[in-house]
Structures are given as structure tokens and as C-alpha cells.
Amino acid sequence: MLTPKQQKLLMFIHERLQSGGVSPSFDEMKDALGLKSKSGIHRMIGALEERGFLRRLPNRARALEIIKLPNTATDELPATVLTPNFGAAKTPPPAPPADMVEIPMHGRIAAGTPIEALENADSHIAISSDLVGRDRCYALEVSGDSMIEHGILDGDTVVIEATDTARDGDIVVALVDREEATLKTLRRKGQHVMLVPGNRDYETQIYDAHQVVVQGRLRGLVRRYH
Secondary structure: OEOHHHHHHHHHHHHHHHHHOOOOOHHHHHHHHOOOOOHHHHHHHHHHHHOOOEEEOOOOOOOEEEOOOOOOHHHEOOOOOOOOOOOOOOOOOOOOOOOEEEEEEEEEEEOOOOEOOOOOOOEEEEEEHHHHOOOOEEEEEEEOOOOHHHOOOOOOEEEEEOOOOOOOOOEEEEEEOOOEEEEEEEEEEOOEEEEEOOOOOOOOEEEEHHHEEEEEEEEEEEOOOO
16 A cells, blocks of 8 residues: 555656666655655655565665565555544444444554555444543554554554544554654654654654644554454
């Protein structure tokens, strides 16, 4: 699953490798995508590497290798901002048991390098009313393994309290640059926000405070066994 910018970057690298055999520079990638700084390029390269679309060759500057290209419509999602809609569903779901409540299912959230979260709530999930309480909540399916040390696995469903505030140490849905949502532990340091993974294989992401908006706080987790 790639964002439009990630897919555009991947195709740009692929075309340059095909035509000249040399990866474009980060400045060239930045200009090709119309970005103001190279930090976004570094983030997207990490996302493409994590998802197995490319890899960096060791001991060689600017050396990238394309592993695969997206080949289905599901590899790309429209750029959207997660805007939970707590109104009525298009088709009202069956009434849940008395000790359960229905909350909207808003798609997938990355527990690795940020990707888009979906804003449409075309489905609902039944959750224990004790878990939700009186707060507004929504659910997201986890994609990725960067929170496994917190017991959050790829394919799990997380229950998120809709809020724009969080304390240091909370696991949150964080929206980065109004484009990409991710599930991480929130830490603040001066004028910066750190999004900390729960997997030692991944690096902490550090942003200016204005780049990150909290969109929810983890309340619980649902796991299905097949």
C-alpha cells in the first residue's frame, strides 16, 4: 500500500535507473516531487524500503535497487486526512448486544513508517462497552510491525479514543504534515515531537512540533485468531 507521493518517487527512481543506471540524488528526488526539503524524501525512502519496494545498497552512495513495482490498484491510496465521522452509517448495522457498542472502522494505520489512514467509515466493529466507555472512539487495522514490543502486531485492530491531546508516553495516532498517519509512542523534547517505535529495528522519527497533530489515543486492541 503506497501513498501517491511514495509511488511517484518509486517510479522516478525506477525510470532513472532504467535510463542511466544511476540513482537520482536526494536533491533531484526533492525537486521531482516538488518538496521544500529532503526530510520528506528520507521518510519516503524508508517507507519504500520497509515495504519491500526498494533497498539501499551498502557502502555505495546514492545506491538504490528496485525490488518490485506496484502492480494493483490496492498499492495506491488517495492522499487523505483522517477525519473520523461519528454520524450514522450509510446502512445501519444490526444492533449489538447490550454489553457491546458499534464503533466506526476507519481503515488501516501504519505501525511503521507513516502511510495514509482512510477517512471513510464504511464498516463498524462491535467492541465491549467497558473498553469504550462514554468516549468517542474509532477502530483502525494495524499495518506493520514497528509496535510489536508493545504487543501490537500486524493485522491487529486498535481501538482509538478520538482526541487531539496526549501525554508523553501515550501511544497515539499522529498525523504528520497533514498527510500521513502513524501509530507511535509520543514524546516531546523542546520544540520537537518524537514518534517512538516499539521495535528496536526502527528509528525514532523526530519532527518540529507544528508538523504533528494528535488524532487519537490508544484505548485497546482486538486480535482475531484464524
